[in-house]
Amino acid sequence: xxxxxxxATRSGLRSALPLLAPAYLWLTVAIFxxxxxxxxxxxxxxxxxxxxxxxxxxxxxAAFFSQSLYLTxxxxxxxxxxxxxxxxxxxxYPAAYVLAKVLKGRSREAIFLLVILPxxxxxxxxxxxxxxxxxxxxxxxxxxxxxxxFKINIDLMYSYxxxxxxxxxxxxxxxxxxxxxxxxxxxxxxxxxxxxxGATRLQVLKRIIIPLSMPGLVAGAALIFVPxxxxxxxxxxxxxxxxxxxxxxxxxxxxxxxxxxxGAALSFILLAVVLVxxxxxxxxxxxxx
Amino acid sequence: MAGVQVSNVSRNFGAHKALDDVxxxxxxxxxxxxxxxxxxxxxxxxxxxxxxxFPDSGRISIGGESVERVPVEKRRIGMVFQNYALFxxxxxxxxxxxxxxxxxxxxxxxxxxxxxxxxxxxxxKLGGRRPHQLSGGQRQRVALARAIVTKPRVLLLDxxxxxxxxxxxxxxxxxxxxxxxxxxxxxxFVTHDQEExxxxxxxxxxxxxxxxxxEGPPEEIYDRPQSEFAATFLGDAxxxxxxxxxxxxKLPDGTEISAGAGAKLAAGAKASCAVRPERIQISTGTGRLxxxxxxxxxxxxxxxxxxxxxxxxxVERAGQTLKVIVQNTGADRLAEGQPVMLSWSPESTVLIAAx
Amino acid sequence: MMxxxxxxxxxxxxxxxxxxxxxxxxxIMALMSFNVSPFYQLPFEWTTExxxxxxxxxxxISATWNSIEIAVITTLICTVLGSxxxxxxxxxxxxxxxxxxxxxxxxxxxxWLITGTAMLIFFFGVGIGRGLxxxxxxxxxxxxxxxxxxxxxxxxxxxxxxxxxxxSLGANQWQVTSRVTLPWIMPGVxxxxxFAFAVSFDQFVVSYFLSTPGxxxxxxxxxxxxxxxxxxxINAVSTIIIVVSMALMLLTARFFKFGGEK
Numbered sequence: 001x002x003x004x005x006x007x008a009t010r011s012g013l014r015s016a017l018p019l020l021a022p023a024y025l026w027l028t029v030a031i032f033x034x035x036x037x038x039x040x041x042x043x044x045x046x047x048x049x050x051x052x053x054x055x056x057x058x059x060x061x062a063a064f065f066s067q068s069l070y071l072t073x074x075x076x077x078x079x080x081x082x083x084x085x086x087x088x089x090x091x092x093y094p095a096a097y098v099l100a101k102v103l104k105g106r107s108r109e110a111i112f113l114l115v116i117l118p119x120x121x122x123x124x125x126x127x128x129x130x131x132x133x134x135x136x137x138x139x140x141x142x143x144x145x146x147x148x149x150f151k152i153n154i155d156l157m158y159s160y161x162x163x164x165x166x167x168x169x170x171x172x173x174x175x176x177x178x179x180x181x182x183x184x185x186x187x188x189x190x191x192x193x194x195x196x197x198g199a200t201r202l203q204v205l206k207r208i209i210i211p212l213s214m215p216g217l218v219a220g221a222a223l224i225f226v227p228x229x230x231x232x233x234x235x236x237x238x239x240x241x242x243x244x245x246x247x248x249x250x251x252x253x254x255x256x257x258x259x260x261x262x263g264a265a266l267s268f269i270l271l272a273v274v275l276v277x278x279x280x281x282x283x284x285x286x287x288x289x
Numbered sequence: 290m291a292g293v294q295v296s297n298v299s300r301n302f303g304a305h306k307a308l309d310d311v312x313x314x315x316x317x318x319x320x321x322x323x324x325x326x327x328x329x330x331x332x333x334x335x336x337x338x339x340x341x342x343f344p345d346s347g348r349i350s351i352g353g354e355s356v357e358r359v360p361v362e363k364r365r366i367g368m369v370f371q372n373y374a375l376f377x378x379x380x381x382x383x384x385x386x387x388x389x390x391x392x393x394x395x396x397x398x399x400x401x402x403x404x405x406x407x408x409x410x411x412x413x414k415l416g417g418r419r420p421h422q423l424s425g426g427q428r429q430r431v432a433l434a435r436a437i438v439t440k441p442r443v444l445l446l447d448x449x450x451x452x453x454x455x456x457x458x459x460x461x462x463x464x465x466x467x468x469x470x471x472x473x474x475x476x477x478f479v480t481h482d483q484e485e486x487x488x489x490x491x492x493x494x495x496x497x498x499x500x501x502x503x504e505g506p507p508e509e510i511y512d513r514p515q516s517e518f519a520a521t522f523l524g525d526a527x528x529x530x531x532x533x534x535x536x537x538x539k540l541p542d543g544t545e546i547s548a549g550a551g552a553k554l555a556a557g558a559k560a561s562c563a564v565r566p567e568r569i570q571i572s573t574g575t576g577r578l579x580x581x582x583x584x585x586x587x588x589x590x591x592x593x594x595x596x597x598x599x600x601x602x603x604v605e606r607a608g609q610t611l612k613v614i615v616q617n618t619g620a621d622r623l624a625e626g627q628p629v630m631l632s633w634s635p636e637s638t639v640l641i642a643a644x
Numbered sequence: 645m646m647x648x649x650x651x652x653x654x655x656x657x658x659x660x661x662x663x664x665x666x667x668x669x670x671x672i673m674a675l676m677s678f679n680v681s682p683f684y685q686l687p688f689e690w691t692t693e694x695x696x697x698x699x700x701x702x703x704x705i706s707a708t709w710n711s712i713e714i715a716v717i718t719t720l721i722c723t724v725l726g727s728x729x730x731x732x733x734x735x736x737x738x739x740x741x742x743x744x745x746x747x748x749x750x751x752x753x754x755x756w757l758i759t760g761t762a763m764l765i766f767f768f769g770v771g772i773g774r775g776l777x778x779x780x781x782x783x784x785x786x787x788x789x790x791x792x793x794x795x796x797x798x799x800x801x802x803x804x805x806x807x808x809x810x811x812s813l814g815a816n817q818w819q820v821t822s823r824v825t826l827p828w829i830m831p832g833v834x835x836x837x838x839f840a841f842a843v844s845f846d847q848f849v850v851s852y853f854l855s856t857p858g859x860x861x862x863x864x865x866x867x868x869x870x871x872x873x874x875x876x877x878i879n880a881v882s883t884i885i886i887v888v889s890m891a892l893m894l895l896t897a898r899f900f901k902f903g904g905e906k
Binding site: 339365367377435439 | 803805806808809811812814815819824827828
């Protein structure tokens with residue numbers, strides 16, 4: 001409308017700049033320059049600070065492609081991300097549906113808050129709490145043996161399933177949140193219209209509800225998949241020796257092996273993978289917004 | 290108080306000409322309506338006068354002082370917004386006090402001025418309420434009190450009654466007019482409601498596509514529209530198009546329509562005539578015509594709409610549907626399908642040059 | 645209808661199962677922190693000795709103070725800078741605005757592992773190095789986009805005519821902002837501040853890469869302790885953290901709906 005564009009042109013970048021500059025300068029210094037620096041460093045043989053001679057090289061990237069270890073680990077991380085995302089869909093979507101379409105009023109509000117509350121609490125501590133449940137002689141073991149007539153040993157600690165359980169526990173609230181937001185925006189009359197036209201519950205779900213909530217599913221999937229692929233703390237704590245993934249290798253380059261240029265190259269490759277995934281998901285995400 | 294002069298103001302938004310060389314003179318103490326369809330530039334013009342936006346070219350002065358580069362907060366205007374824009378975090382009294390308080394007036398002055406303004410809009414007892422506790426009409430009054438308490442030089446109203454229902458709107462029209470008379474402030478209000486413009490204002494400016502189409506007192510614009518657009522936008526009109534004959538036109542089928550004395554257009558040029566539906570007499574072909582009604586046409590009733598105090602007849606004539614409004618005098622009503630004679634006087638005919 | 649009833653009942657049951665999955669490990673951890681046996685042996689015997697011994701652990705206590713200090717400063721900086729930026733993005737239109745808005749998402753979407761290692765490299769390269777200051781720099785950058793998003797969401801509910809009305813009444817830019825706009829967005833600013841506190845206080849990954857043995861935060865200290873071996877003391881401190889951060893988010897929820905209802 002004419003009235004709006006009139007306000008808009010009243011003042012431009014010049015008025016906005018003093019308010020914007022501090023925030024964006026900070027983001028530049030602490031996020032964007034570091035990311036650029038990382039790309040730069042990934043093409044070096046040595047850190048220029050260490051006093052040793054350095055030169056530009058493609059060696060760090062060559063290492064990634066020539067040593068099958070890194071590629072294998074990246075694939076393992078991608079598989080981990082895929083599995084965790086799938087479990088989050090399977091567990092989170094029905095919960096979001098119940099929240100959005102079955103529960104009503106205050107109880108819905110309270111339970112919704114309860115579901116997403118852990119997401120905003122300390123992730124490290126939540127991962128750690130699983131150690132007590134999963135280890136041999138832990139709660140799961142003791143509880144099952146108390147109920148079952150025969151003796152079994154449950155020791156999931158330091159295993160691949162333990163990593164999956166911990167990560168799903170960490171990220172499933174995200175899926176519930178994004179799916180809930182799109183599901184509750186679906187007008188109930190659409191569902192009733194579908195039923196009135198003779199569709200069964202399952203047909204309504206398949207042909208109306210799931211397509212309409214797709215943006216929420218994709219948003220949730222992207223927001224879970226990306227950090228899981230880059231996870232290292234969770235596999236370290238719950239996976240032990242089996243918990244070697246792409247993220248833990250990057251961590252090692254920085255805190256154990258001190259091969260920063262290689263770490264930077266590995267990080268950058270991960271960043272590229274992440275950006276490709278976000279780019280693929282972005283058309284659907286934009287439709288959601 | 291002060292008059293407002295807008296001279297040759299233009300404003301473009303990209304390729305769109307929102308205001309195109311508009312000049313209009315708002316005399317001190319008058320009540321003006323800016324009327325036009327949406328997108329006609331009426332709100333843009335009001336915002337130029339307010340100072341929310343500056344013209345690309347042209348001049349605006351308030352009380353003789355040139356203001357086209359003065360920002361809104363320095364223009365000493367009062368404005369009532371379409372949705373009132375009452376501050377939700379303040380009480381009614383604090384809303385009204387806002388303008389005085391940002392000027393740093395002493396507390397005692399503020400309190401008495403606020404009370405006077407609230408009394409003026411008959412809300413003297415509601416100062417402690419919050420905006421969301423008020424009805425639409427009450428919010429409207431608060432917005433008005435807030436706009437006038439600072440004693441602005443000019444009062445600007447942007448579709449002030451648009452959000453109210455019909456009955457309340459009529460009450461508020463009377464109320465607004467009363468308050469305006471009482472304080473004698475130059476008032477400019479934007480509306481797309483022609484009835485509102487006709488009943489409330491001393492003068493009306495009609496805008497279309499960023500241009501001022503016609504400006505003058507309501508009676509003048511209604512009785513002597515200078516364009517087909519003015520004729521049909523303000524009120525209803527039957528438009529006949531043909532070739533000018535000097536003081537009338539000749540329709541394509543040869544029928545001549547004559548306009549009142551004084552109307553003159555060079556013969557041969559394209560022109561049209563506008564006739565208000567209530568000025569046309571309708572009769573069955575057998576009836577006698579009044580001698581003054583020099584213009585007459587034959588037609589056939591295609592539809593009648595009964596509205597209590599009057600009936601509207603739609604009459605088919607040479608592929609054109611003409612509209613005739615007849616007061617309910619208890620006389621026989623005409624049936625659909627009936628052949629009829631339409632007649633009207635040259636004085637009821639407005640001759641309009643084709644653009 | 646029978647089937648509808650049964651399905652609804654199953655739905656409710658399912659939600660409670662999910663809540664059990666989400667909360668059981670945390671509850672168990674909390675319980676174990678009050679258990680006498682340091683090896684988590686049952687039967688359960690009540691004690692508060694692990695909490696008592698936390699007070700003797702100077703390393704943990706100093707890390708806790710660091711965490712609190714950094715979180716408070718991060719909150720202050722983020723609310724001021726974030727609110728200012730949100731206001732500018734709301735109020736003005738200019739070329740490149742869409743780009744600036746889009747730039748808020750990389751810090752949120754890129755895994756912290758990448759951001760953290762990139763910060764480590766860059767801060768080292770320009771001489772800032774590691775330590776509490778570097779951690780603060782990083783935390784503010786991570787939390788800032790959240791604050792801008794939350795405050796902007798609140799601003800979306802603000803009617804621009806209110807600012808125009810204030811100006812038409814003679815208020816200057818500062819009066820418009822402080823008396824009309826800020827009071828309206830205050831719930832968003834508070835919620836954004838609480839988010840910033842939570843992001844900083846719970847932040848592990850970035851702090852981990854930017855800390856040094858003497859200058860560290862609580863989550864980093866806990867991670868180091870976990871990798872050395874589990875102790876009931878970690879349970880105790882973890883329980884405190886989880887209670888604090890959940891209380892903080894409940895407080896945030898009071899000021900800001902996460903969407904949904906309204």
